[in-house]
Amino acid sequence: MKIMIYSTPSCTFCVMAKEFFKENNLPFEEYNVASDLEKRKEMVQKTGQMGVPVIDIDGSVVIGFDKGIIAKKVGIKI
Numbered sequence: 001m002k003i004m005i006y007s008t009p010s011c012t013f014c015v016m017a018k019e020f021f022k023e024n025n026l027p028f029e030e031y032n033v034a035s036d037l038e039k040r041k042e043m044v045q046k047t048g049q050m051g052v053p054v055i056d057i058d059g060s061v062v063i064g065f066d067k068g069i070i071a072k073k074v075g076i077k078i
Helices: 012-023 037-047 067-074
Strands: 003-007 029-032 054-057 060-063
Touching: 003 012, 003 037, 012 067, 029 037, 037 054, 037 060, 054 067, 060 067
Parallel strands: 003 029
Antiparallel strands: 003 054, 054 060
């Protein structure tokens, strides 16, 4: 399973999402779209918007930190 999170350092929901992945031992790649212009463009192309976090789980995109949807996509019961 490949998890990518597009985030910014000041985003509370981004921090919550990353903590959720860490607590559940789910490795993820993090992209700071505040400083990485290429990843920001990639995120906007995937979603059409600038809001973060954008979480890509094996090509399935979740916008925002929706714990229930994310847990379901990664196969965790909460």
